[in-house]
Amino acid sequence: MLHRTAEVRRGGTIVVLGANGGVGSTLVQLARHAGITVIGTASARHHDTVRALGATPVDYRDPELYATIRALAPEGVDAVFDHVAGPGLNESWRLLRAGGTLVAYGNASTKEDEGGNFWPTIRLFSRLALWNYLPNGKGAHFYNLWAGRRFTIAAFRAKQREDLTAVLRLLGEGVITPQVAATMPLSATADALTLAESRTVAGKVVIIPDA
Ligand SMILES: NC(=O)c1ccc[n+]([C@@H]2O[C@H](COP(=O)([O-])OP(=O)(O)OC[C@H]3O[C@@H](n4cnc5c(N)ncnc54)[C@H](OP(=O)(O)O)[C@@H]3O)[C@@H](O)[C@H]2O)c1
Structure with a gap:
């Protein structure tokens, strides 16, 4: 996600949602190792953990969350890694600078929804596809670890x-x-x-x- 999809360079700045989670905490460490500044969302109880990993923690329950991130990165960020989706995906998109990349890789906010995850997933994919057509230089992708295993197994x-x-x-x-x-x-x-x-x-x- 970090190097193949978003292609974030040394000196860049990214936002990692759920920076205390399994994927998020690994992503934070890989990014810090690559010389990338990381802003990581987490509930307040996990801020010390996120800070110890080298990221600046922000509370995802804080109503001022996105204003706080903008204050930390006024020119926008190079990539946002979002596994939450739902309404917050628009905010993730808006955090990007021109040329930045949104990497969606899950939809945690809707997985418990009645009626299953089918329509939320279709809506997510549609939004990403639409955003890619907007003439603003930003990119939106869905990352799937298992993509390609059926048709191009060797690759x-x-x-x-x-x-x-x-x-x-x-x-x-x-x-x-x-x-x-x-x-x-x-x-x-x-x-x-x-x-x-x-x-x-x-x-x-x-x-x-x-x-
Ligand atoms: N596309 C792929 O190839 C791929 C591969 C692996 C995993 N995934 C997806 O990646 C996600 C993370 O996996 P994981 O193993 O890292 O899970 P995990 O260890 O349980 O971590 C989940 C993280 O997300 C946060 N979170 C959960 N629901 C949230 C919400 N509604 N709003 C804001 N933050 C929320 C949690 O915060 P709290 O601790 O505060 O709850 C935690 O930091 C999952 O959704 C999984 O399906 C995708």
């Missing part, structure tokens, strides 16, 4: 191998650290899922085999 595998090798090498070198909120035994899977879905954790809940 898909080569890309995954290259990207995951790069990420795992940085992990081995200690450049990035996985954020593990809790480690729980397989026999406590229900509790582990309850905790993971509680929206109180920073990082992932890991389930390990029973001793």
Whole structure:
């Protein structure tokens, strides 16, 4: 998302929604390693964690959220990584400078909606497609880790191998650290899922085999 889709360069500034989450915390660390300034949204309880990862935390429940981000990046940002979608997607788009890129990769805000996720997903894709036609130099993309696996399997595998090798090498070198909120035994899977879905954790809940 950071290097292939948004192609953010050293010295750039990005916004990562859910910077305390599994994807978000990894994205923050990869960006900081690449010399990119990061503004990360998270609930206030996770601000110390987000700050420790090297990002400037902002509270996504604050009504002044977008004004606060604009004050931090008055000329707009190079990319926004948004897995929340819904009405806030318009705001993500508006945060971009000319030439910036919106990378949507989920729709957390509508996944519990009655009637399922089909129409919210269609609306999301339509909005991204429409925005790409506007003559303002900005780009809007949906990133899907699994894209291409059906029709171009060899290219898909080569890309995954290259990207995951790069990420795992940085992990081995200690450049990035996985954020593990809790480690729980397989026999406590229900509790582990309850905790993971509680929206109180920073990082992932890991389930390990029973001793
Ligand atoms: N497209 C792809 O290829 C791909 C691949 C993997 C994952 N995903 C998507 O990426 C998203 C993140 O995955 P993850 O594993 O990082 O999840 P995670 O560890 O549970 O983290 C989710 C993060 O999003 C925040 N969040 C959740 N709902 C929100 C809302 N309505 N408004 C604002 N912030 C919200 C959470 O904040 P709190 O902690 O404050 O609740 C948390 O920081 C998921 O939606 C997943 O479906 C997409």
